[in-house]
Amino acid sequence: MSLAQELEPQAQAGTRFRVDEVMHFINGAYTAGTSGRTFDNINPVTGEKTGIIHEALKPEVDAAVTAARQALRGPWGKLSLAQRTNLLHAVADEINRRFDDFLEAEILDTGKPRSLASHIDIPRGAANFKVFADTVKNAPTEAFEFDTPDGNGALNYAVRKPKGVIAVISPWNLPLLLMTWKVGPALACGNTVVVKPSEETPRTTALLGEVMNAVGVPPGVFNVVNGFGPNSAGAYLTEHPGVDGITFTGETRTGEIITQAAAIGLRHVSMECGGKNPGIVFADCDIEKAIEGTMRSVFANCGQVCLGTERVYVERPIFDDFVARLKAGAEGLKLGRPDAPGTNLGPAISAEHQQKILSYYELAKEEGATVITGGGIPEMPDDLKGGAWVEPTILTGLSEDARVVKEEVFGPVCHIQPFDTEDEAIAMANDTRYGLAAAIWTENLTRAHRVAPRLDVGIVWINSWFLRDLRTAFGGAKHSGIGREGGVHGFEFYTELSNICIKL
Numbered sequence: 001m002s003l004a005q006e007l008e009p010q011a012q013a014g015t016r017f018r019v020d021e022v023m024h025f026i027n028g029a030y031t032a033g034t035s036g037r038t039f040d041n042i043n044p045v046t047g048e049k050t051g052i053i054h055e056a057l058k059p060e061v062d063a064a065v066t067a068a069r070q071a072l073r074g075p076w077g078k079l080s081l082a083q084r085t086n087l088l089h090a091v092a093d094e095i096n097r098r099f100d101d102f103l104e105a106e107i108l109d110t111g112k113p114r115s116l117a118s119h120i121d122i123p124r125g126a127a128n129f130k131v132f133a134d135t136v137k138n139a140p141t142e143a144f145e146f147d148t149p150d151g152n153g154a155l156n157y158a159v160r161k162p163k164g165v166i167a168v169i170s171p172w173n174l175p176l177l178l179m180t181w182k183v184g185p186a187l188a189c190g191n192t193v194v195v196k197p198s199e200e201t202p203r204t205t206a207l208l209g210e211v212m213n214a215v216g217v218p219p220g221v222f223n224v225v226n227g228f229g230p231n232s233a234g235a236y237l238t239e240h241p242g243v244d245g246i247t248f249t250g251e252t253r254t255g256e257i258i259t260q261a262a263a264i265g266l267r268h269v270s271m272e273c274g275g276k277n278p279g280i281v282f283a284d285c286d287i288e289k290a291i292e293g294t295m296r297s298v299f300a301n302c303g304q305v306c307l308g309t310e311r312v313y314v315e316r317p318i319f320d321d322f323v324a325r326l327k328a329g330a331e332g333l334k335l336g337r338p339d340a341p342g343t344n345l346g347p348a349i350s351a352e353h354q355q356k357i358l359s360y361y362e363l364a365k366e367e368g369a370t371v372i373t374g375g376g377i378p379e380m381p382d383d384l385k386g387g388a389w390v391e392p393t394i395l396t397g398l399s400e401d402a403r404v405v406k407e408e409v410f411g412p413v414c415h416i417q418p419f420d421t422e423d424e425a426i427a428m429a430n431d432t433r434y435g436l437a438a439a440i441w442t443e444n445l446t447r448a449h450r451v452a453p454r455l456d457v458g459i460v461w462i463n464s465w466f467l468r469d470l471r472t473a474f475g476g477a478k479h480s481g482i483g484r485e486g487g488v489h490g491f492e493f494y495t496e497l498s499n500i501c502i503k504l
């Protein structure tokens with residue numbers, strides 16, 4: 001009996017997502033698999049256990065990849081473009097219909113404020129299916145005519161075909177949004193997927209299985225395996241020879257390991273990795289706007305946003321004013337339960353990540369930083385003391401080669417450095433191994449246009465932050481990634497372009 005068959009009886013029994021016992025979703029059904037291994041899910045708000053997660057090892061990954069391969073050849077591959085894209089619209093509608101279920105699942109996993117998850121995570125998670133379905137429907141391919149010696153000529157035209165079985169490896173900071181950002185275009189382009197969500201935040205990905213079944217996406221098109229990276233679901237999936245391409249969001253070091261795994265079999269990768277993003281604030285900015293935007297870019301989602309600003313460069317005449325205003329903003333943030341009125345800062349994702357952030361706070365002090373505000377664990381009420389809380393923190397006074405200025409912390413913290421000239425600000429902004437995003441704050445648009453292209457990053461915002469048009473290219477330069485996703489740019493990864501040459 002093959003493993004897929006072995007898993008089947010349990011799978012058929014499991015058609016419902018369970019919040020307290022998160023299972024894999026393979027070939028259209030929930031299954032605990034056969035590994036017998038589980039691990040705990042912890043609520044970062046309180047430190048309490050909220051459920052168990054089944055861990056996938058090789059057999060479960062194998063079953064998921066096999067199911068994805070069969071669906072590719074079978075029902076999914078046979079749908080017309082209109083049928084496929086209509087199904088993806090239905091997926092988005094069903095996520096929106098079950099908005100509250102997704103919201104509860106996301107909040108339970110991440111502890112983020114309800115106001116944030118209901119504004120960003122869930123609506124954008126749903127939108128990803130519609131946007132990419134529409135992109136695929138409307139994108140042309142190329143055609144060239146050319147002359148031949150006999151005078152009859154030839155015609156070339158290109159067709160885009162699905163790449164095959166795509167492995168999606170996603171992080172914990174925006175679980176539904178970043179996972180659907182990849183599953184949306186992958187399915188729109190006709191691929192099938194096996195998703196390995198972060199071990200910290202598996203629930204919304206698992207719940208999406210119910211949505212797929214409800215709207216009639218054929219079994220095997222969308223599969224989920226849970227577990228960790230090394231010697232677990234992540235490594236087994238990315239090493240699996242039945243996977244044709246791997247799209248990853250996470251730390252640069254993990255991206256390097258996955259890229260090595262993908263080298264066997266020359267499999268395509270799309271890498272969205274870490275950042276140490278600069279914000280450049282010129283003296284001619286609108287200071288209210290710059291403070292409001294920098295508050296969001298430093299502290300939103302407890303600083304756990306890949307595009308967030310961790311280095312702020314402020315032109316000297318407004319340096320003291322800017323620091324004082326940002327300090328007031330940070331000290332006005334309200335930490336608390338996701339549902340408590342006014343909460344706008346949640347905990348770090350886990351006790352482990354809390355310790356990592358705190359270790360950078362200590363390192364900053366050792367490196368000689370001035371702590372403008374924060375720098376430790378906040379005083380929380382007794383019922384929240386077990387949570388992964390960290391203080392929003394502002395640092396100044398470090399040299400540009402300090403580790404805290406060079407390394408990604410991924411927490412609610414920034415270092416603010418004064419500058420005197422535009423060239424100096426650009427040089428400091430670019431002096432990093434990362435190249436994901438940057439923000440420029442100035443009311444002088446000539447300056448903004450001059451500075452933006454000189455920044456070695458994939459995305460520059462001028463007088464804004466996190467404003468995303470999903471048709472535009474998204475990705476990082478340098479150690480922040482390989483490739484671009486978004487709009488038609490994702491076709492480079494999610495499809496094979498095949499040229500057809502006709503001699504006329």
Ligand code: NAD
Binds near residue numbers: 197235238257307408
């Ligand atoms: P991570 O690299 O630790 O984990 C990401 C995913 O990879 C998880 O699902 C994890 O289980 C899996 N994984 C870990 N080791 C693996 C291995 N050897 N083989 C296969 N899979 C493996 O990242 P994280 O801590 O979840 O997320 C935070 C990081 O993600 C930060 O560096 C942040 O900048 C980055 N990020 C980047 C973007 C972007 O778009 N560029 C977006 C969000 C987050």
